[in-house]
Amino acid sequence: MKAFSNLISAIEITNKTNAKIEALAHYFKTAPDKDKLWLIAIFTGKRPPRPVKTTLMKEWCMEITGLPEWLFLESYSTVGDLGETLALLLPEPTGQLDLSLHEWMTELKALKSKSDDDKKAFVLEAWAGLDQQERLIFNKLIGGSFRIGVSKKTLVNALAKYSGIDANRLMHSIIGKWSVDDLSFEALIKGQHINYDNSKLYPFCLAYALDKELDELGEPEDWIVEQKWDGIRGQIVKRNGEIHIWSRGEELVTSQFPELVEAFSGFSNDFVIDGEILAIKDNNVLLFNDLQKRLNRKNVTKKLLAEVPIGFCAYDMLEDDGDDIREQSMQSRRHQLETLFNRYTLPNNIKLSHLIAFKSWNELPEIRSNSRQINSEGLMLKHKNSSYHSGRKKGDWWKWKVDPMTIDAVMIYAQRGSGRRSSKYTDYTFAVKKDDGLVTVAKAYSGLTDKEITEISQWVGKNAIERFGPVRTVKPELVFEIAFEGIAFSKRHKSGVALRFPRIARWRRDKPVEDIDTIESVKQLITSP
């Protein structure tokens, strides 16, 4: 397990995605195939069910160390992770066990059906033969998440780097139906168990933020204008009866949105459409905050399905019954999208993006300013002659957000409130990336619900690194969208910028720290309108 242990150390020590990819690619280059297969299974949630209950592991650890339960729990709440707590509390190893990853996993699979006594003997022997880091990994292999920021996308990029196989094809391969027992590593990455042609996505066409006056765009009748919904951009790929849903981040998210699969199963045509995955309830688009509750869940419960139903708003059509129509004009693609949608009685949760009717440019600012009321982020302006580009191209697709003044930043300090709220951490300091580190950009107090504040306070309690008086330095992990009224260069601030009236727009639980703004991208807001 040394190689796997080294890999985990290498990944957890960096928050640079490239370094993680490098470490994973190195593992793929050097580890035995069976180990690689297990690594992919573990990182994609395809591991066998937990063979030993956590309560038993806790009990055995207390028995070995002689610690009272309350002290065990106190330790657990400081560490915040059971597998790690156990690894830190157990006494020094007395021997040395050296099994490879797949040997451990095979043993653990077999353990599931054994008696509690056999399980105990096995776990105790393992604990006594592994050092602290290996012991932590062993505990994680039994169950629990590694929480080291390896997304499926990162894993796939590392596999692509190692194998030279297209990343999106690999994404379909590792997400598809397979099991460690009936597939070799080679077969898995070559995708022998899938039909990639059925899922292949197109690169998303992206828009720049509008950086000129509206009348500089030319004639209003050459443009279509629609709402810029605040959800997750997605591509619905339907070919040969199979439906695949890709997110903007090029992750396959099909299983997260069963409603969409069901809704589009009613279409007999094949197609690829681009649109927005949204939480839609009683015909209203819900806030992104609500949609977040549905993201990255392994199991979608009935309760959640009812509470946050998912819908889709279609913007564009890229493929029509097998024909790639991306080079056709926006107007023509839109026409084909309408034809497709008119052929069916649409389920309630599937919408066609509404085209905003307007005669002159000066009607748009007011429409845009009302966007927030319907939970839209602003407007999209697309030239009627534009083709569906791969990626970003300046000139014919523009986004015109209601409030362009938002940044994604990470919390680095938390401070207790005063008076009634002194038991909670209510005041936060946020930072964005600068070179390899972070730089403070804003302090903000308001904008969160009491429930969120309670949750964050508990998190701060567990994740404080340093303290000075009422202030805690915390691990830079929680990402927030910070909204503000204005921004200017400032010599007085270390970051070089000053934000006016910063406030927390929302807690971005979906965003990893790697994706927060950089000080350069923040400074760019100063010149844009």
Added chain:
Amino acid sequence: MYCQQGKFYLDPWSKVDHAIISHGHADHARWGMKHYLCHTDSKAILKQRLGKDLSIETMPYNKPRTINGVAVSFHPAGHVIGSAQIRLEYKGRVEVFSGDYKTQPDFITTPFEPVKCHSFITESTFGLPIYRWKSEDAIQKELHNWIGYNQSQNRTSVFVGYSLGKAQRIMSLIDGVDEVFVHRSIHNLNEAIASSGYKIPKTQLLTADFNKKDVEGKLIIVPPAMLDSRMFKRIPNAATAICSGWMQIRGNRRWRAADAGFAVSDHADWDGLISAIKATEAEEVYVTHGSQATFSRYLNEMSIEAYELKTEYGEEELANSETKTADA
């Protein structure tokens, strides 16, 4: 903490006439006392940190002096250079104030000596069983491996640790591997310490306008306050390691995009706290600094009479950026 009979204070927070100081960290040695009494090796440190004109008297370890009828003596605390436990004896009753201490021996600090007493005032910064340090030799091996790896990648090894204590400890751990450069705040302390005759490893000053070529691939020690500074950014190909007991927990190691975190602490670990307390044979134990509630509860369950003592040690609120974070 006030000693009524002796009419002096131990590590006081407000300005008093007579202060006995356990060691030079900012949450123990404060500015503004009329007279200071500290260990011989702490004198230069206090002067360097608090001002040249302090009225300071010193005492070596294990040499009692009587103040207003109270026998006062210093005993090695193993925490930082010059750190002392303060022993007070009056009419046969002995109290020991630990200040901060570390039981595990290192390569530079006078090793901790337990002192028998009736009542013991202990710190508890790392008063949870998850904190157990590796031996000094094992830590040294880890640091040397890390430096070796960095040098194979042409990277400069930068250690982050507090100027007093941690910096000298790191110096002792990496001495002889390659040239070591230290930030000015560390350099000034080093000079003060060396001037009083204390032997510490040789280092060079990292000047504000250092030449990148001179330090590339070498070893550098800086205090945490430097982490975001322009000077820090200028270090070529830096690999950064934070050295602190908090690094024992995996999540903390990812802090501030550091490349590594080493659990190197100046404080006693869990086993150290317990063995030290047992060795004092104290009838009652007062717990300060950190995990008071947890640790005193545990002691009581082990049939050692213990009480929580609310102090402000560890909760350093000085505006001074170099010292504003707790020494760990």
